[in-house]
Amino acid sequence: MSPRPYVEVTDLKKVFDVSKPWLNRVIERSPKQILKAVDGVSFDIRKGETFALVGESGSGKSTVAKMVVGLLGVSGGEVTIDNISMTDPAQRAQRARLRRKMQMIFQDPYASLNPRWRVDRIIAEPIRAFNVVEGEANIVARVGELLTLVGLHPDDGRKFPHEFSGGQRQRVAIARALASNADFIVCDEPTSALDVSVQAQILNLMRDLQEKFGLTYLFISHNLAVVRHMATRIGVMYLGRLVEVSEAKQMFSHPRHPYTRMLLDAVPDLAMSGRARIPVAGEIPNPINPPSGCTFHPRCPLANERCRAENPLPINGVACHAVVEGRTLLMPVPA
Amino acid sequence: MSHLAATPPPRLKLTLKDRVAIWRDSDLWLSFKASPVAILSTAVTLLIVIAAIFADVLAPQNAFDPVALNLLDGFAHPMERGMGSSMLFVMGSDEQGRDIFSALFYGTRLSLLVGVASVIFSMVLGIGLGLIAGYRGGKIEMLIMRVADIQLSFPAILIALLIFGVARGLIPPQQYETTAVFVIIIAIGLSNWAQHARTVRASTLVERNKEYVQAARLMGISGFGIMARHVLPNVMGPVLVIATINLALAIIEEATLSFLGVGLPITQPSLGTLIRSGQKYLLSGEWWILLFPAMILVILALAINLLGDWLRDALNPKLR
Numbered sequence: 020m021s022p023r024p025y026v027e028v029t030d031l032k033k034v035f036d037v038s039k040p041w042l043n044r045v046i047e048r049s050p051k052q053i054l055k056a057v058d059g060v061s062f063d064i065r066k067g068e069t070f071a072l073v074g075e076s077g078s079g080k081s082t083v084a085k086m087v088v089g090l091l092g093v094s095g096g097e098v099t100i101d102n103i104s105m106t107d108p109a110q111r112a113q114r115a116r117l118r119r120k121m122q123m124i125f126q127d128p129y130a131s132l133n134p135r136w137r138v139d140r141i142i143a144e145p146i147r148a149f150n151v152v153e154g155e156a157n158i159v160a161r162v163g164e165l166l167t168l169v170g171l172h173p174d175d176g177r178k179f180p181h182e183f184s185g186g187q188r189q190r191v192a193i194a195r196a197l198a199s200n201a202d203f204i205v206c207d208e209p210t211s212a213l214d215v216s217v218q219a220q221i222l223n224l225m226r227d228l229q230e231k232f233g234l235t236y237l238f239i240s241h242n243l244a245v246v247r248h249m250a251t252r253i254g255v256m257y258l259g260r261l262v263e264v265s266e267a268k269q270m271f272s273h274p275r276h277p278y279t280r281m282l283l284d285a286v287p288d289l290a291m292s293g294r295a296r297i298p299v300a301g302e303i304p305n306p307i308n309p310p311s312g313c314t315f316h317p318r319c320p321l322a323n324e325r326c327r328a329e330n331p332l333p334i335n336g337v338a339c340h341a342v343v344e345g346r347t348l349l350m351p352v353p354a
Numbered sequence: 355m356s357h358l359a360a361t362p363p364p365r366l367k368l369t370l371k372d373r374v375a376i377w378r379d380s381d382l383w384l385s386f387k388a389s390p391v392a393i394l395s396t397a398v399t400l401l402i403v404i405a406a407i408f409a410d411v412l413a414p415q416n417a418f419d420p421v422a423l424n425l426l427d428g429f430a431h432p433m434e435r436g437m438g439s440s441m442l443f444v445m446g447s448d449e450q451g452r453d454i455f456s457a458l459f460y461g462t463r464l465s466l467l468v469g470v471a472s473v474i475f476s477m478v479l480g481i482g483l484g485l486i487a488g489y490r491g492g493k494i495e496m497l498i499m500r501v502a503d504i505q506l507s508f509p510a511i512l513i514a515l516l517i518f519g520v521a522r523g524l525i526p527p528q529q530y531e532t533t534a535v536f537v538i539i540i541a542i543g544l545s546n547w548a549q550h551a552r553t554v555r556a557s558t559l560v561e562r563n564k565e566y567v568q569a570a571r572l573m574g575i576s577g578f579g580i581m582a583r584h585v586l587p588n589v590m591g592p593v594l595v596i597a598t599i600n601l602a603l604a605i606i607e608e609a610t611l612s613f614l615g616v617g618l619p620i621t622q623p624s625l626g627t628l629i630r631s632g633q634k635y636l637l638s639g640e641w642w643i644l645l646f647p648a649m650i651l652v653i654l655a656l657a658i659n660l661l662g663d664w665l666r667d668a669l670n671p672k673l674r
Contacts, residue, residue, distance in 0.1 A: 090568055118574045131565035135587040148573040195569065 024063035025101060025235055026070075026087065026203065032095035033057040033082050033259075037307060054307050056082045058259040059096070061333075064252075069229065069236040071246040071267070073282070074256035075303050080239045081126075083256070084207050087237060088123055089114070100203060119149040122196035126208040128188035132180040138191050139176030142166070145199040165194040169224060186217035193224065197232070205237045210245055222248055243286050247271055255279050258306055258314040264336040275337045277319050277347070313340065321346050385668040392664040398657040402650070406466050409459035414441070417456040418623065427451030429635075432642050446642035448631065454646050457628055461647060462654070464624040468539055469605035475543030476604075477597050480550020485581045485589075487551065488558025499555065502548035510603070511610055513545035514538075518616055531619050538617055542604050553596050557589035591669045598662035602655040609651055625651045 035054040038044060044051070057079040064070040072080045085091040087098050089105050098105040100121065103113045122145070125131035132141055142162045146152060152161050163173030169190040180188055189209060196204050206225070210218040222245060228234060240246050246253060250267040255278060263276040274280045301318045304310055313331050316322035321341040331338045341347050377383055386392050405412055416422040426438025430447040438451060445454040483502075487495040505513060518541045525533055561567060562585065570580050605625075611617035612626025613633075620627060625647045632644030 123572055125565035133566040133584055145573045
């Protein structure tokens with residue numbers, strides 16, 4: 020039997036109550052409105068790999084990330100990290116120990132650093148919170164070490180976040196994530212707020228650090244080029260559901276789910292010019308009132324009656340009736 | 355790391371020199387230097403504050419010590435020498451021969467004391483409740499904010515009168531004089547906390563969802579720790595503006611209460627008490643007893659208000 024994966028997510032669900040205030044509901048006689056942000060997502064992450072979640076805005080990627088680290092309570096399902104349940108209230112004490120092993124890098128480096136704190140205090144915060152090293156001198160040394168590790172100078176610790184560029188701020192955020200010797204890092208679109216030229220630097224830094232410390236990443240992104248550069252395995256999300264999970268290489272060479280194909284075709288690529296591609300049709304529907312059956316069917320060129328009626332379950336990592344029935348042959352194959 | 359030996363380790367604490375340097379570099383200081391109104395109002399406020407603090411040294415007469423008064427000096431006109439003590443009354447004297455100029459020092463001191471103390475009281479209360487309401491949300495937020503809403507729908511002076519009246523009912527009459535200052539501080543403070551709470555709650559709602567707060571939550575830092583160390587410093591800007599403007603309001607509120615006779619007793623006169631006693635003589639021609647305390651009150655409130663206006667503009671990035 021293979022060892023248990025480092026992170027296991029099983030049938031994760033999150034619903035938000037987006038109803039109008041009680042009084043309006045009573046007067047207008049409108050029912051409660053429930054938004055299913057995440058609807059039955061399952062995947063696992065092996066130690067040392069980068070698992071990427073991709074999808075359009077509003078597909079529930081960030082919600083999954085927040086539930087995995089425990090920033091957001093789950094409405095159903097289970098998250099297990101290193102054999103400790105993040106969702107079981109009985110394992111609170113174990114979870115406190117796990118926290119130190121688990122950090123997050125956020126999307127907006129302008130909001131993820133407290134603007135009133137100097138950088139050395141920001142990086143020292145997890146060190147102090149988890150008592151990683153004792154004594155002021157040791158903390159100072161450790162902060163300097165971390166700053167050097169992410170390509171900054173130890174003296175930069177005396178500056179405030181606003182004195183740095185976006186890329187440098189993201190380096191600071193990475194240093195903070197590493198400060199408690201974390202080995203599982205959730206990255207919520209860590210480069211989408213950065214210039215393209217800086218994105219590569221940050222991604223390479225993250226890969227170097229992964230090699231150096233054997234880090235495990237859960238990498239959220241909507242940018243397929245970034246995901247291609249980083250991911251070992253990829254999960255594609257659509258409207259709160261995971262429609263395809265594949266090895267990264269396979270995903271890009273042989274996309275299976277029609278939605279994955281659509282996403283890949285939407286990537287501007289010089290080599291692709293002139294070839295047949297599936298045009299990106301329509302927009303992501305309103306999750307408060309999702310389409311029946313397979314939620315992708317209004318945009319899917321292969322949809323038939325079954326797709327409109329029945330929600331497909333993932334088989335071999337793909338949740339699609341067309342793939343299972345072999346109807347994908349009708350679709351023009353890119354590349 | 356090898357280079358650590360070569361470079362001196364960065365210090366985590368700010369020295370005073372650092373703080374001065376940061377301040378001199380800040381937008382706030384630059385905006386202050388460029389605003390004559392801000393400089394003038396600061397100068398006036400500082401002058402009045404210093405005069406109030408050093409009233410005992412600066413005032414020519416110990417105006418509220420009956421021994422220092424000479425009844426023959428009564429109703430001296432401004433710039434007139436008293437008939438009894440032959441001292442010069444720059445701003446005239448009242449019916450007991452009390453030097454109005456000296457009385458102003460003591461009156462301002464008490465007005466400022468009550469104003470500052472009640473603003474601090476309402477700030478602590480309002481910031482605390484606002485932070486809890488904004489950060490915790492849910493039923494606690496509902497409760498706190500509805501109480502604030504209800505209170506804000508009454509004029510502050512009415513609330514202060516109510517609290518003052520209740521306190522009067524609870525405190526035995528022989529202790530009125532000793533407790534009057536505290537009662538009025540609490541009455542004015544309680545009547546103003548809601549604005550602070552509203553401001554803080556609004557800013558907290560914004561800050562709470564920022565990613566640095568989530569990062570701190572991931573570190574397992576307690577709600578109180580996050581509120582105190584992360585959220586509070588980032589919501590203080592608007593609070594300082596409100597506090598400054600509230601200081602002027604609190605001073606006026608105190609003066610109003612004292613003028614109505616429900617504030618400070620005549621033995622501990624504030625500017626409001628002085629105006630109240632002067633108002634009796636206005637129609638008989640002794641205008642100076644009322645005019646000078648009223649002028650100081652207006653100047654003080656105006657200066658603090660202008661300072662608050664400048665602070666609001668300086669801290670508002672949209673107006674730059």
